Amino acid sequence: MHASAYEVLASAASGTLSSFWLLIVIPAASGGILLLLGRRADRWGHLLGCASVGVAFVLGLVYFFQLGGLPATDRRATLDLFTFIQVAALKVDFGLLFDPLSAVFVLLITGVGFLIHVYAVGYMADDPKRRTFFAYFNIFVAAMLLLVLGNNYVMLYIGWEGVGLASYLLISFWYTRPSAATAGKKAFIMNRVGDAGLAIAIFVMFANLHTVSYDGVFANVDRFTSGTTLALGLLLLIGACGKSGQFPLQAWLPDAMEGPTPVSALIHAATMVTAGVYLIARSNPIFDANPTAQAVVAAVGAVTLLIGCIIGCAKDDIKRVLAWSTVSQIGYMFLGVGLGGGAYALAIIHLLAHGFFKAGLFLGAGSVMHAMNDQVDIRRFGGLWKYMKITWITFGVGWLAIIGIPPLSGFFSKEPIIAEAFDRPGWAGWVLGFAALLGAGLTAFYMTRLFVLTFHGPERWTDDIKHPHESPPVMTVPLMLLAIGSAAAGALMATPVQDWLNPTVFGVEGGEVPEHVHLSHTVVTILSIAITVLGGLLGWWLFRNGTSLQEQPAGPVVTAARKNLYGDTVNETVFEKPGTYLTRALVYFDNKGIDGLVNGLAAAVGGGSGRLRRAQTGFVRSYALSMLGGALLVAVAFLVVRLG
Amino acid sequence: MEPGYYVVLAAVLFTIGAVGVLIRRNAIVLFMCIELMLNAGNLALVTFSRINGTLDGQIMAFFVMVVAAAEVVIGLAIIMSIFRTRRSASVDDANLLKY
Amino acid sequence: MSTVLAAAGVGAGEAWTFWILGPLAILAALGMVVARNAVHSALWLVLVMLCLGVFYVVQAGPFIGLAQIIVYTGAIMMLFLFVLMLVGRDASDSLIEVLRGQRLAAVALGLGFAGLVGAAFFRALDSRDAIGLAQANAEGNVQGIAASLFTRYVFAFEVTSALLIAAAIGAMILAHVERHKDQKFTQPDLMRARFAPGNYPGPKPGPGVYATSTSVATPGLLPDGRLSDRTISPILPKRELTEAESTPKATEGR
Numbered sequence: 001m002h003a004s005a006y007e008v009l010a011s012a013a014s015g016t017l018s019s020f021w022l023l024i025v026i027p028a029a030s031g032g033i034l035l036l037l038g039r040r041a042d043r044w045g046h047l048l049g050c051a052s053v054g055v056a057f058v059l060g061l062v063y064f065f066q067l068g069g070l071p072a073t074d075r076r077a078t079l080d081l082f083t084f085i086q087v088a089a090l091k092v093d094f095g096l097l098f099d100p101l102s103a104v105f106v107l108l109i110t111g112v113g114f115l116i117h118v119y120a121v122g123y124m125a126d127d128p129k130r131r132t133f134f135a136y137f138n139i140f141v142a143a144m145l146l147l148v149l150g151n152n153y154v155m156l157y158i159g160w161e162g163v164g165l166a167s168y169l170l171i172s173f174w175y176t177r178p179s180a181a182t183a184g185k186k187a188f189i190m191n192r193v194g195d196a197g198l199a200i201a202i203f204v205m206f207a208n209l210h211t212v213s214y215d216g217v218f219a220n221v222d223r224f225t226s227g228t229t230l231a232l233g234l235l236l237l238i239g240a241c242g243k244s245g246q247f248p249l250q251a252w253l254p255d256a257m258e259g260p261t262p263v264s265a266l267i268h269a270a271t272m273v274t275a276g277v278y279l280i281a282r283s284n285p286i287f288d289a290n291p292t293a294q295a296v297v298a299a300v301g302a303v304t305l306l307i308g309c310i311i312g313c314a315k316d317d318i319k320r321v322l323a324w325s326t327v328s329q330i331g332y333m334f335l336g337v338g339l340g341g342g343a344y345a346l347a348i349i350h351l352l353a354h355g356f357f358k359a360g361l362f363l364g365a366g367s368v369m370h371a372m373n374d375q376v377d378i379r380r381f382g383g384l385w386k387y388m389k390i391t392w393i394t395f396g397v398g399w400l401a402i403i404g405i406p407p408l409s410g411f412f413s414k415e416p417i418i419a420e421a422f423d424r425p426g427w428a429g430w431v432l433g434f435a436a437l438l439g440a441g442l443t444a445f446y447m448t449r450l451f452v453l454t455f456h457g458p459e460r461w462t463d464d465i466k467h468p469h470e471s472p473p474v475m476t477v478p479l480m481l482l483a484i485g486s487a488a489a490g491a492l493m494a495t496p497v498q499d500w501l502n503p504t505v506f507g508v509e510g511g512e513v514p515e516h517v518h519l520s521h522t523v524v525t526i527l528s529i530a531i532t533v534l535g536g537l538l539g540w541w542l543f544r545n546g547t548s549l550q551e552q553p554a555g556p557v558v559t560a561a562r563k564n565l566y567g568d569t570v571n572e573t574v575f576e577k578p579g580t581y582l583t584r585a586l587v588y589f590d591n592k593g594i595d596g597l598v599n600g601l602a603a604a605v606g607g608g609s610g611r612l613r614r615a616q617t618g619f620v621r622s623y624a625l626s627m628l629g630g631a632l633l634v635a636v637a638f639l640v641v642r643l644g
Numbered sequence: 645m646e647p648g649y650y651v652v653l654a655a656v657l658f659t660i661g662a663v664g665v666l667i668r669r670n671a672i673v674l675f676m677c678i679e680l681m682l683n684a685g686n687l688a689l690v691t692f693s694r695i696n697g698t699l700d701g702q703i704m705a706f707f708v709m710v711v712a713a714a715e716v717v718i719g720l721a722i723i724m725s726i727f728r729t730r731r732s733a734s735v736d737d738a739n740l741l742k743y
Numbered sequence: 744m745s746t747v748l749a750a751a752g753v754g755a756g757e758a759w760t761f762w763i764l765g766p767l768a769i770l771a772a773l774g775m776v777v778a779r780n781a782v783h784s785a786l787w788l789v790l791v792m793l794c795l796g797v798f799y800v801v802q803a804g805p806f807i808g809l810a811q812i813i814v815y816t817g818a819i820m821m822l823f824l825f826v827l828m829l830v831g832r833d834a835s836d837s838l839i840e841v842l843r844g845q846r847l848a849a850v851a852l853g854l855g856f857a858g859l860v861g862a863a864f865f866r867a868l869d870s871r872d873a874i875g876l877a878q879a880n881a882e883g884n885v886q887g888i889a890a891s892l893f894t895r896y897v898f899a900f901e902v903t904s905a906l907l908i909a910a911a912i913g914a915m916i917l918a919h920v921e922r923h924k925d926q927k928f929t930q931p932d933l934m935r936a937r938f939a940p941g942n943y944p945g946p947k948p949g950p951g952v953y954a955t956s957t958s959v960a961t962p963g964l965l966p967d968g969r970l971s972d973r974t975i976s977p978i979l980p981k982r983e984l985t986e987a988e989s990t991p992k993a994t995e996g997r
Contacts, residue, residue, distance in 0.1 A: 619842055620735045625666050628852050635859050647753060648868035650798065652861040653765050657772050657791070659857035664776035666849035667840070672827055673775075673784045679819065680772055680788060683795050686811070688864075694802045697874025699887045702807045703896055705799075706888070709807075709814055710903045714910035716819050720826045721917035728920075733830050736841060 017077040020063050020098050023106060024145045027052045031138035034131055042131050046124070049134030050117040053141055057110035064103045068500075075100055078151050085154070089210050097151030097214065101505045104348065104497065105148035105278060108355045112270045112485075113141050115478035119363050120262035122474035123370065133173060133260065140166030144271055148278060152213035153202045156279070160198065160243065163272045164191045170267060171259040183258040190252040194242010198279070201235035204228065218285040232286050233293025237300065240276030244330045247304040251567045253327055254311075257319040261366030264319060269326050269362050270355040277333040277351050281344050284506055288340055295428065298338025298421075302435040305331025307567075309442035313449070314562045316551070317376045318365045321450050322358070325402065328439060329354050335436060336417045343420040345501040350413035352497070356489050357401035357410060360482035364395035367475055368454060371468040372461070378450060382546055383459040387468040390476045392455050394483035399451045401486040403444040404532050409489040411529075414440065419524040433519070440528050441535040448539030457546040650691040658684035671723045671733045675716070682712050757801050768794040785823050792816045803876040806885045 030052035034045045041048070067075050077098040085092040098106075117137060124130040143162025150156045168191075172184025206212050208228060209220050221229065240246065245253030245268075256268045267273070280287060280297060287294050308328025315321045329350070336347025369376060371388055385392040401408040404415060418440065422433035461468075470476065519527070551562075560566060615622075657680060664677030686705040693701025727733050753761075768791050775787035792815045799808030840846050879887050892900055928936075937944050962970045 617842070621666055621669070621845060622842060625845060625848055625852070628662055628666065628849070628856065632852055632856050632859065635856065635863070639859065639863055646869055647802075647873045648865050648871075649761060649765070650802070651864040651868055653761075653768065655861035655864060656769055656857050659853045659860075660769070660772040660776060662856065663849045663853035664772075666853075667846050668776065670781055672823065672830065673778075673781050676775060676784055676788045676823060679815075680775065680791060683792060683811075683815070686807075687795055687798060690799050690802050690804050690807060693804065694876055695868065695871065695873040697876060697879060699876065699879045699884075699891050702804045702884075702888060703891055705804075705807050706810065706892070707896075707899060707903060709810060711906065713814060713819060714906050716822060717910045717914045718917070720822060721914040724826060724829065725917050727830050 016066050017063055017098060018079065020059075020077065020149070021079060021081060021096055023056050023059055023063070023110070024096075024142050024149060026056050026059075026142075027138040027145070028142035031135045031142060034135035034138065039131075045131030046121045046134050049138050050114065050121060052138055053110055053114045053117050056141070056145070057107075057114045060103075060106040060110045063098060064107060067098060067100070067103055080151075090206060092152060092154045092212060095151040095155065095213065096149045098149060099505060100500050101278075101281065101348070102148050104352060104501070106145060108352055109141060109144050109148070109271050112355050112359050112482070113144075113266055115481055116262050116266040116270070116359060116363065119265075119366070119475050119478040120260070122472050123262055123366055124260065127260075129173070133170070136166055136169045136173070137262075137266070140170065140267060140272070144275070147275055151215070152211075153205065153217070154212050156282075157195075157198060157202060160239075160275065161195065163267070163275065164188065164195065164243070167191070167256070167263075167267050167272055170263040171256045173259055173263065177258070180258040183252075183255040187252040187256050190249050191242050194239045194249055194276075197235045197238025197242065199239075201232050201239065204232055204235065214282065221285045221289045224289070226290060229286055229290040230293050233283075233290050234296060236279060236283055236286065237293070237297055240279045240334075241300065242276075243279070244273045244276030244334070245327050246276065246300055246330060246334055247307055248567075248570075250304060250307065250327050251571055254320050254323040257317075257323050261319070261362060261369065264323070265359045265362030265366070268323065269358040273326060273330055274333065274351045274355070277330065277337055277347055280334070280337040281348055281505075284337075284340070284344055287337070294338050294340050296338070298335050298424075298428075298432055301331045301334030301336070301338050302421075302432050302439075303331070304328065305335065305439040306435055306442075307331075309439050309446065310557075312446040313442060314558050316379050318368065318378050318381075318450065318454065319362070319376055321378070321446060322361055322365060325443065325447065326354075326358055328443060329358065329402070332414060332417055332436065332439070335421060335432065339417075339420045339424060339432075341506075343417060344506045345497065346413065346416045346420060348501060349497050350417060353401070353409035353413040353486070353489050356482055357398040357408075357486035360394055360479060360486050361398040361402065363475070363479050363482065364391050364398060367391040367471040367479065368395075370471050370475070372465055375462065375465075378453040379547055379550075380460050380462050381454045382457045382461070383455070384468060385455040388455075388470045390470055390479060394476075394479040395455065396451065397483040397487050399447050403447050403536060404440060404528065405536075406529070408487050409485075415525055415528050418528050419519075419521050422519050422524055433524075437524075437528060437531055441531040444532040444535030445539040448536045449543050452540055452543045453547060457544060460546055647691050647695050651688050654684045654688040654691070656684075657681075657687070669734045669736050671726070671735050672720075674735060675719055675723065678719075679712065679716070682708060760797065760801055764794045764797055781827050782824065785820060785827065788823075789816050789820050792820070803880055804884060806888055 030048050034041050034049065037045075067077065078095060079098075080093045080095040082094050083091065084094040117134070120133065120137065124133050127133065140163055143159045143166055145159070147156055147159025147163060150159060168184050168188040171187050172181050174180045175184070202212055205217050208224060209217060211217060211220075224232070238249075241249045253268060253273065257264050259268070287297065305328045308324045308326070308331055312321050312324035312328060315324060333347040333351050333354070336343045336350060367388065368381065368384060368391060371384070371391075372381065375381075397408065401410040404410040406412075418433060418436040421436045422429050424432055471479075554562070563569065661677045661679075661681035661684060664680065665674055668674050668677060686708050689701040689705040689708070691701075693699060693705075723733060730737060771787045771790040771794065775784045775791065778784045778787055792811060796808045796811040796816070799805075799811055801808075876884075876887075881887075882890075936942065962972055965971045
């Protein structure tokens with residue numbers, strides 16, 4: 001079935017769709033041009049950067065409708081450009097796949113990406129390295145598109161590493177700040193942990209099936225033993241956790257906010273961090289084959305969403321609150337893909353909605369920072385609604401969307417995931433469901449706190465701020481577009497996207513009504529709206545009059561949350577310290593043991609040679625004497641052999 | 645008395661030549677010692693020729709003489725050129741071999 | 744004589760010859776090694792070679808024996824003597840050994856080597872009867888050697904001729920002192936240089952002549968009382984004279 005569809009579509013891709021490799025090439029070429037031309041491109045570099053992504057978006061739309069015009073079962077287009085690697089049994093094609101899942105990602109990446117590019121033109125206007133910034137941004141878009149368009153795991157891995165590189169470059173974009181340089185390194189190293197998992201997963205696939213293509217692997221999932229699928233699932237999960245900042249690899253994501261705000265919005269909120277969700281959704285046959293792996297994914301999602309919420313409540317840095325909320329929302333997506341079945345599509349829908357409202361929120365935060373001299377402390381904001389009306393409204397839409405107030409997008413995307421969680425049989429359903437529900441309440445609380453402290457209440461500005469001002473149109477227009485997206489997308493996307501994805505990608509037939517195990521859908525809806533409103537009201541009531549300007553002593557829970565629930569401490573104690581000690585021990589061993597041995601050997605040879613050198617007098621007669629001695633020895637040996 | 649005595653005599657002469665090479669420093673005398681060693685070898689060859697009843701040994705000795713003549717010509721020329729540059733015929737003065 | 748030569752065993756005459764000339768050869772060899780004077784060494788070696796020549800003749804090799812006497816004693820040793828004359832008699836060794844233990848070790852190793860090799864050869868050959876060259880020398884020794892040399896050994900023979908030519912050329916190259924073209928002077932050149940203005944054509948005063956001291960390092964005086972640098976050899980370090988020293992002493996009323 002798969003194979004025949006493949007054959008049909010390989011020829012079908014000869015139409016307009018046959019050129020969808022342009023999606024990757026255009027941003028990559030633009031990035032290359034910007035980097036190679038150097039300062040000569042300074043004046044127009046940002047325009048080229050925006051234009052390339054805009055063109056990619058238009059092309060993406062064209063291909064999307066092209067794909068939509070195909071019959072539902074044949075909505076796949078593959079393109080084998082050339083053989084990338086051929087070594088013995090290992091054959092990897094540079095192959096691309098354009099199917100509904102890729103298509104929605106392409107639209108998200110290029111669409112939101114284009115808006116953020118436009119926004120960045122204004123945001124980075126004063127930065128002398130704006131051209132470099134856009135080059136990296138374009139490279140990121142190209143790598144991300146390669147990630148979602150590859151038709152095998154190696155292509156995905158190339159894109160995966162490409163976005164990791166772009167992320168590293170952009171987090172440490174202001175590398176003269178030690179905090180930015182450190183954050184870049186931290187992100188890179190923690191990502192490596194995840195990447196190792198993904199790489200090993202690819203090795204396992206190749207070792208078992210001698211192929212790494214999606215078609216080849218998924219068609220043969222039943223040939224794996226259950227242990228192999230579990231191992232594969234967990235390895236893929238490690239990769240996904242690393243890229244998506246999920247527990248236990250969540251610590252790098254909030255630190256990544258050291259990068260410029262558009263980077264936070266595009267890479268660390270809307271697109272790259274959702275690559276983990278994409279990976280698991282794409283690998284759905286593997287996870288479907290092993291319920292244990294699925295359960296682990298769901299558990300990781302639930303734990304992470306709670307961690308993100310709890311820490312988000314205690315942070316005072318506007319971007320870090322948003323970062324932890326990103327961690328938490330991706331936790332929802334992981335919960336969704338971990339539940340499997342129809343929830344895959346729900347997770348993808350939440351991913352899309354999140355892409356809109358979180359990008360909007362980040363860009364709004366950037367706009368606020370722009371007005372407040374790049375300050376990020378929400379304790380020193382307040383009362384900004386009067387001065388930045390557009391930012392206030394768009395941020396407000398994003399706020400309502402993320403906490404899930406109907407009819408905004410967050411409600412349509414998050415609430416079904418909570419309902420699905422409750423539908424899981426046994427105690428797991430209760431645990432996951434309540435975790436998700438609690439997360440919704442906490443989200444409402446901390447996002448309301450953020451919103452109220454930033455835009456309402458008394459003005460608590462630092463002295464150097466006299467007249468906050470609205471950002472230029474080049475920044476506010478993307479904000480408005482994203483706000484519209486956040487508001488409308490949910491309702492618009494909920495059912496069509498589900499219908500669009502489920503049959504072809506996840507093999508779930510439409511119209512299938514899941515059996516409600518614990519609570520009926522209506523009850524869950526009411527509960528989730530109630531807890532959201534409750535959390536929101538609590539946040540408004542507590543912070544309506546502002547907050548203290550300094551950090552106050554607090555109880556153990558808040559202290560723990562302020563310290564990121566000791567995640568960094570755990571990393572330090574469990575990995576960093578032993579690593580340091582191990583390194584020191586190795587250095588000591590290297591110095592004393594290995595170097596000692598080598599140096600000792602050298603000294604022995606040197607000393608011995610020094611002594612032997614004295615035998616080399618340079619007198620011919622000494623040498624002749626040794627020759628006579630040698631001749632005597634030969635004669636003796638000869639006689640011993642002959643006579644003995 | 646046996647022809648073997650000749651060979652013993654050759655061994656003794658050969659050894660005297662070798663010891664001479666070791667203890668004399670004048671390059672010309674040293675060269676004479678080498679000639680003595682060659683001659684001792686020739687004596688052994690001629691004796692072997694007699695013991696074996698073929699003339700091959702004598703022919704070998706003849707060739708040794710020819711080679712020795714060539715060798716003497718070259719060797720003495722080398723000694724002469726060394727003497728010209730270093731004003732010395734002592735082999736100990738030419739000890740650059742160790743560098 | 745031919746019967747003696749052809750004998751496989753050793754006759755009484757040959758034994759006498761051996762016991763007289765053998766020790767003489769050893770003594771001469773030792774004399775060559777210990778003689779302080781290189782010319783004496785060469786003469787001792789001539790004696791050894793003559794003895795060996797006799798041994799060759801006695802051992803049925805008249806051709807090789809006479810070749811020994813003519814080539815070795817007549818040609819090679821004369822070459823040695825020529826070189827000794829060129830190098831100078833004063834090139835004799837000092838008797839002090841500079842290499843510690845060299846003599847002792849050389850003698851010890853030599854005794855060991857001689858004992859070992861001599862004993863081994865003697866043991867190996869003692870019980871063996873010599874075949875003798877009667878049959879090989881049936882048509883004469885020279886004819887026998889020639890027959891082998893120009894048949895079986897003809898290639899080696901030709902190669903030795905190449906060797907001799909190479910040696911001759913090599914000796915010429917080694918003996919040749921390369922001179923630069925502008926260092927070659929013809930007789931007219933030398934005469935022109937001699938009578939060129941500024942050059943003193945007369946014979947130069949010898950070192951120390953008319954000088955203030957008898958040292959060869961003191962330059963001679965020209966008739967006008969100036970010092971002449973040309974009177975001392977350029978290889979000698981010139982003694983720097985102070986003004987007082989170079990002023991002629993007024994012993995003769997000047």
